[in-house]
Amino acid sequence: MSETVIREQYDQMADVYDQRWNNYIVKTLSFIKTWAQxxxxxxxxxxxxxxxxxxxxxxxxxxxxxxxxxxxSEEMLLVAKQKCRTYPNVSLQNASVSALPFANNSFDVIVSASAFHYFDDPDIALKEMRRVLKPDGKVVILDWCKDYLLCQICDFVLKFVDPAYKQCYTQKEFHSLLTSAQFDIKRATKFRFGVVWGIMIATATLKT
Ligand SMILES: C[S@@+](CC[C@H](N)C(=O)[O-])C[C@H]1O[C@@H](n2cnc3c(N)ncnc32)[C@H](O)[C@@H]1O
Structure with a gap:
């Protein structure tokens, strides 16, 4: 149900997404790129x-x-496909984190930016990431952080007004999800984004 709502919401927003969220996207994605190495x-x-x-x-x-x-969201993917159309090394697919259409041990690095708060079942999402990650690979997840007041308020309000929204987590809850999913957290931080927003990021590897 909620994936249908998310899909509809992002299908509608796709044309204006880059422009509307330009400041947020540029900063968060540049951060994750530098962080992920x-x-x-x-x-x-x-x-x-x-x-x-x-x-x-x-x-x-x-x-x-x-x-x-x-x-x-097929419409978000269409925008992505247009940007990446000259790169045969890029593949863009319509799939959910809850059922990734890839073989076990397929990827060296898995990143996810600003999407974790939509995932219906974070345990299943992390289990899928674990499955498709190579044994010596790493996951890098960036998302809103509920340790910050505005994120707490947004979390409370969005649960009522936005049927697509699932929840954001405190850093402690996020780390606990990663650890329960048999990841070792190698590096993590949280920081203020702008004046009041809060972001967290973690790099994790498979627990040995
Ligand atoms: C806030 S946007 C972030 C997009 C991009 N990562 C960025 O930072 O600009 C969240 C994206 O997550 C996608 N999404 C939400 N739930 C998903 C799921 N279960 N599986 C795959 N993608 C999902 C949405 O369709 C949307 O495009």
Whole structure:
């Protein structure tokens, strides 16, 4: 049910998404790119890739990067496909994090930016990430952080007014989800975004 609502919402927003959220997207995606330190040889999976801005950023630096993006909104994917149309090394597919259409151990790096708060079942999402990640790979997840007051207020309000929204997490809850899903957190931080918003990010590897 909620995936249908998310799909409809982002299908409608796709044409204006980049412009409306320009400031947020540029800052968060530049941050995650610097943070993730993705090697040029890495096969990258971007979950909730949206309009393909992260792909565009990565390709600017390394046009040969092998990237797969998945999203449940066909219209967001159409924008992404247009941006990446000259790159045969980029594949963009309509798929949900809850059922990734990839073989086990497929990717060196999995990134997900600003999508985790939509995931219906974060345990299943992380289990799927775990399944498709290579044994020596890493996941890098960036999302809103409920340790900050405005995110708490938004979380409360959005649960009432936005049927697509699931929830955001405190850093402690987020880390607990990662640990329960058998990930080791290698590096993590949270920070103020603008004056009042809060963001967190974590890099995790498979627990050995
Ligand atoms: C806020 S946008 C972020 C897009 C992009 N990562 C960025 O930072 O610009 C969230 C995206 O997650 C996608 N999404 C939400 N739930 C999803 C799911 N279960 N599986 C895959 N994508 C999903 C939405 O369709 C939307 O494009």
């Amino acid at each position: 993705i090697s040029p040889e890495a096969a990258v999976l971007d979950i909730g890739c949206g309009t393909g801005e992260f792909e565009r950023l990565l390709l600017t630096e390394n046009p040969q990067q092998v990237i797969t993006g998945v999203d449940i």
